[in-house]
Amino acid sequence: MFHDVVVIGGGGAGLRAAIAVAETNPRLSVAIVSKVYPMRSHTVSAEGGAAGVAAEDDSLDEHAYDTVSGSDWLCDQDAVEAFVHEAPRELLRLEHWGCPWSRQPDGRIAVRAFGGMKKKRTWFAADRTGFHLLHTLFQTALSYTDIVRYDEWYVTKILVDDGRAYGVVAIELATGRIETITASTVIVCTGGCGRVYPFTTNANIKTGDGMALAYRAGAPLKDMEFVQYHPTGLPFTGILITEAARAEGGWLLNKDGYRYLQDYDLGTASPTPVMRSMELGPRDRLSQAFVHEMEKGRTIDTPYGPIVHLDLRHLGAKLIDAKLPFVRELCSKYQNIDPVSELVPVRPVVHYMMGGVHTDIHGATPVQGLYAAGETACVSINGANRLGSNSLPECLVFGNRAGRAAAVFAGRYGDANVPRAILAQGRDEQRRLEQDLGRHANGRERIADIRTEMQTTMENGTGIYRDRDSMEKAADKLRELQERFAKAAIDDHSQTFNTELVALLELSFMLDVAESIVACALRREESRGAHQRTDFPDRDDDRYLAHSLIQRGSDGTGRVRYLPVTITRWPPGERVYGR
Numbered sequence: 001m002f003h004d005v006v007v008i009g010g011g012g013a014g015l016r017a018a019i020a021v022a023e024t025n026p027r028l029s030v031a032i033v034s035k036v037y038p039m040r041s042h043t044v045s046a047e048g049g050a051a052g053v054a055a056e057d058d059s060l061d062e063h064a065y066d067t068v069s070g071s072d073w074l075c076d077q078d079a080v081e082a083f084v085h086e087a088p089r090e091l092l093r094l095e096h097w098g099c100p101w102s103r104q105p106d107g108r109i110a111v112r113a114f115g116g117m118k119k120k121r122t123w124f125a126a127d128r129t130g131f132h133l134l135h136t137l138f139q140t141a142l143s144y145t146d147i148v149r150y151d152e153w154y155v156t157k158i159l160v161d162d163g164r165a166y167g168v169v170a171i172e173l174a175t176g177r178i179e180t181i182t183a184s185t186v187i188v189c190t191g192g193c194g195r196v197y198p199f200t201t202n203a204n205i206k207t208g209d210g211m212a213l214a215y216r217a218g219a220p221l222k223d224m225e226f227v228q229y230h231p232t233g234l235p236f237t238g239i240l241i242t243e244a245a246r247a248e249g250g251w252l253l254n255k256d257g258y259r260y261l262q263d264y265d266l267g268t269a270s271p272t273p274v275m276r277s278m279e280l281g282p283r284d285r286l287s288q289a290f291v292h293e294m295e296k297g298r299t300i301d302t303p304y305g306p307i308v309h310l311d312l313r314h315l316g317a318k319l320i321d322a323k324l325p326f327v328r329e330l331c332s333k334y335q336n337i338d339p340v341s342e343l344v345p346v347r348p349v350v351h352y353m354m355g356g357v358h359t360d361i362h363g364a365t366p367v368q369g370l371y372a373a374g375e376t377a378c379v380s381i382n383g384a385n386r387l388g389s390n391s392l393p394e395c396l397v398f399g400n401r402a403g404r405a406a407a408v409f410a411g412r413y414g415d416a417n418v419p420r421a422i423l424a425q426g427r428d429e430q431r432r433l434e435q436d437l438g439r440h441a442n443g444r445e446r447i448a449d450i451r452t453e454m455q456t457t458m459e460n461g462t463g464i465y466r467d468r469d470s471m472e473k474a475a476d477k478l479r480e481l482q483e484r485f486a487k488a489a490i491d492d493h494s495q496t497f498n499t500e501l502v503a504l505l506e507l508s509f510m511l512d513v514a515e516s517i518v519a520c521a522l523r524r525e526e527s528r529g530a531h532q533r534t535d536f537p538d539r540d541d542d543r544y545l546a547h548s549l550i551q552r553g554s555d556g557t558g559r560v561r562y563l564p565v566t567i568t569r570w571p572p573g574e575r576v577y578g579r
């Protein structure tokens with residue numbers, strides 16, 4: 001099997017990348033390999049919206065500045081400038097492809113406020129933005145006959161020879177067949193890794209596979225210590241109550257019914273009218289405020305941990321049904337409450353990875369022919385803290401860029417005659433997978449036990465607040481879990497949809513990702529954005545205005561080094577949102 005470009009992942013970034021390849025060079029054959037049917041990718045669950053300057057009183061510079069300060073100056077400003085410039089065009093293209101954006105009464109695109117954004121610039125399709133966006137991309141991709149899909153195929157390895165990627169090995173889940181799919185270029189669009197933690201908004205499939213695949217293939221991971229907690233998840237399920245609920249006017253109340261955020265410095269010192277609501281402070285600061293309320297005994301204990309309340313009652317049924325219908329549906333189905341008349345219990349929940357596979361602004365990794373885009377990549381526009389609604393447009397802008405760059409590379413250097421060593425590697429991987437099934441048949445450790453212990457370790461070691469002691473303990477525990485993983489048991493030996501085998505492979509990827517998060521977090525002796533250390537409470541620009549890069553050594557352990565951030569126009573300053 002050979003394709004000029006293999007895209008791993010059929011979410012927002014993967015579909016956008018595949019379309020970009022087909023548009024750039026119609027002679028190329030593109031494969032999308034996805035472990036789930038593309039419409040089931042996590043992008044489908046995005047609710048709130050996608051940022052892109054549209055209003056007359058807004059400007060690209062303001063979107064860029066908000067993103068830069070939101071990132072606590074850890075993003076690359078050249079990437080941010082490209083991003084804000086191309087985001088509105090991408091959103092407009094989606095409109096032309098059929099995306100039903102919500103509109104104002106006069107027909108213009110409607111935009112809503114979002115956390116950390118000074119102006120209203122978040123486009124939305126009610127509160128089902130991800131569904132409509134993904135659907136639009138999927139149906140557009142269907143119109144290109146050169147895009148071939150491998151739905152429900154699980155990638156286990158990226159094939160690399162002499163510093164260049166040449167394809168992947170994947171299992172067809174329906175049959176258990178293992179195939180080598182060779183290619184001139186590979187684009188990793190596998191999404192985030194929230195499942196490394198116990199309580200997350202992320203779908204079960206978000207296990208960081210692509211991060212680990214690229215890491216094992218020799219690409220460094222960047223800024224892995226920055227894990228975003230979203231302040232409002234439903235307790236027990238972790239289902240997200242979108243920031244749009246607060247953008248439309250929702251309040252956060254502690255156990256005394258008090259809007260506690262007024263007691264905290266959220267960086268919204270002199271709010272403009274749009275940002276008057278303290279509930280629209282950035283996510284990292286809101287999640288940190290929750291921890292302080294908990295320490296003061298002002299949260300409410302429940303069987304699923306401490307909670308505060310989100311109050312939407314004053315918004316009224318009409319507004320909630322028009323702008324937040326999905327929120328009402330989720331609250332009713334999963335919490336058995338009606339936000340029109342009842343308070344919604346919420347607590348911070350792991351939501352997004354700012355870090356990921358290190359790429360340049362064209363999506364290229366240091367491994368030749370290997371590209372990455374979307375949540376799995378770190379370009380970086382998100383730095384130490386992503387602003388809500390910047391991720392969907394990131395998938396579009398950098399999915400497009402990676403697709404175009406990969407198409408040019410494949411057109412220039414592509415060749416169906418891949419090195420023999422690659423085919424041998426493919427056979428080795430096939431043998432390893434078959435042997436794994438046999439070896440793990442005699443295992444004694446339960447996959448679920450190791451996974452649960454890993455998740456608890458990550459929550460305790462690298463949660464909203466961390467320190468050296470908590471992280472060193474986490475690092476030791478993860479080493480132990482890696483050893484126990486070798487003895488993990490598989491009871492299911494069938495070839496058809498062997499979900500236990502998939503769980504094993506996912507756990508192996510998650511353990512690598514977890515170790516990289518802890519290693520990077522331990523090295524960064526400062527507090528910035530989502531990385532808050534109680535033993536180093538201040539930001540330290542002298543030492544750490546730099547990306548951390550972790551590279552896998554031949555012994556399997558990661559080495560961390562630093563890469564300066566790119567600053568074009570906005571020198572480091574204080575994070576003030578209301579300027």
Ligand SMILES: Cc1cc2nc3c(=O)[nH]c(=O)nc-3n(C[C@H](O)[C@H](O)[C@H](O)COP(=O)(O)OP(=O)(O)OC[C@H]3O[C@@H](n4cnc5c(N)ncnc54)[C@H](O)[C@@H]3O)c2cc1C
Nearest residue numbers: 009010011012013035043048049155191374375389391392
């Ligand atoms: C509940 C929720 C709400 C959100 N709301 C918003 C919002 O309103 N606005 C916003 O900007 N952002 C939002 N986000 C974030 C945003 O949706 C995601 O960051 C983005 O959609 C990620 O897209 P992606 O294409 O990178 O990955 P995904 O959509 O996660 O797709 C990953 C793809 O990779 C494939 N894959 C993974 N591993 C393998 C493997 N080993 N082999 C084969 N295929 C593989 C999967 O099958 C899937 O197709 C939200 C996130 C969540 C969880």
